[in-house]
Amino acid sequence: xxxxxxxxxxxxxxxxxxxxxxxxxxxxxxxxxxxxxxxxxxxxxxxxxxxxxxxxxxxxxxxxxxxxxxxxxxxxxxxxxxxxxxxxxxxxxxxxxxxxxxxxxxxxxxxxxxxxxxxxxxxxxxxxxxxxxxxxxxxxxxxxxxxxxxxxxxxxxxxxxxxxxxxxxxxxxxxxxxxxxxxxxxxxxxxxxxxxxxxxxxxxxxxxxxxxxxxxxxxxxxxxxxxxxxxxxxxxxxxxxxxxxxxxxxxxxxxxxxxxxxxxxxxxxxxxxxxxxxxxxxxxxxxxxxxxxxxxxxxxxxxxxxxxxxxxxxxxxxxxxx
Numbered sequence: 046x047x048x049x050x051x052x053x054x055x056x057x058x059x060x061x062x063x064x065x066x067x068x069x070x071x072x073x074x075x076x077x078x079x080x081x082x083x084x085x086x087x088x089x090x091x092x093x094x095x096x097x098x099x100x101x102x103x104x105x106x107x108x109x110x111x112x113x114x115x116x117x118x119x120x121x122x123x124x125x126x127x128x129x130x131x132x133x134x135x136x137x138x139x140x141x142x143x144x145x146x147x148x149x150x151x152x153x154x155x156x157x158x159x160x161x162x163x164x165x166x167x168x169x170x171x172x173x174x175x176x177x178x179x180x181x182x183x184x185x186x187x188x189x190x191x192x193x194x195x196x197x198x199x200x201x202x203x204x205x206x207x208x209x210x211x212x213x214x215x216x217x218x219x220x221x222x223x224x225x226x227x228x229x230x231x232x233x234x235x236x237x238x239x240x241x242x243x244x245x246x247x248x249x250x251x252x253x254x255x256x257x258x259x260x261x262x263x264x265x266x267x268x269x270x271x272x273x274x275x276x277x278x279x280x281x282x283x284x285x286x287x288x289x290x291x292x293x294x295x296x297x298x299x300x301x302x303x304x305x306x307x308x309x310x311x312x313x314x315x316x317x318x319x320x321x322x323x324x325x326x327x328x329x330x331x332x333x334x335x336x337x338x339x340x341x342x343x344x345x346x347x348x349x350x351x352x353x354x355x356x357x358x359x360x361x362x363x364x365x366x367x
Contacts, residue, residue, distance in 0.1 A: 235267040275305025291321040312347040
């Protein structure tokens with residue numbers, strides 16, 4: 046467009062120069078035929094220049110419109126590519142999250158199977174111990190019956206046949222027919238379960254750790270297969286944790302997690318186990334235990350504490366496991 050304006054200006058200047066020269070060479074009243082023809086040619090040239098300029102303007106407008114369309118199409122392609130890239134990233138994140146979730150579920154399943162195997166083994170051992178105790182009691186009863194049934198086995202030689210032997214050192218511990226065995230060993234009676242457990246919790250809350258330890262140990266001793274034994278194990282771990290005996294605390298927490306995984310104190314036991322491992326400077330094991338807690342019990346307050354602890358340590362929590 047600028048070039049056409051320059052050309053037009055030059056042609057106008059040339060035409061004006063020719064006109065002036067022609068006017069100077071002849072009188073104003075005698076316009077020659079050549080001047081008229083020259084003027085006609087100049088006018089034609091000017092018309093051509095105008096048409097050329099109009100054509101160039103229209104073509105330039107078309108080119109500008111095409112350039113704008115091309116730019117719009119490029120912007121649309123860029124936006125489409127960006128949207129596709131975002132979708133791909135979102136899909137990759139979702140797939141990674143699902144993979145992590147499945148991995149966590151598989152790991153939890155494996156842990157549950159291991160815990161079940163441990164509990165079955167402990168139950169089998171308990172049954173074997175009970176059978177051994179039963180056999181021992183039966184043997185003792187048979188021996189006592191045989192000892193009491195021996196003829197003259199408990200009679201004093203100075204006594205006449207048919208008379209009861211006098212009480213003495215040799216007959217004090219032997220049951221006699223029709224005579225209660227006053228010196229027979231007494232079987233210790235098991236304390237009530239819930240009362241003992243609640244008393245232990247009260248003493249623990251009051252800071253009476255020694256008394257609470259005895260009560261919790263009674264629950265574990267007399268009711269080893271009851272779920273209350275898992276609760277007692279947890280509080281024994283808490284007492285050890287308060288005394289900074291982290292190794293013993295970890296053993297008690299493991300007893301809860303391995304033998305009583307369905308106990309209400311299992312999430313707290315896993316949390317405190319992880320904290321005890323960190324207190325022993327076992328960072329990797331402690332972090333693994335806290336992550337496992339988040340996988341197993343993601344909606345519990347203990348899982349929230351585990352996330353806060355890991356975030357404070359600068360440890361990344363995998364997506365999909367929270």
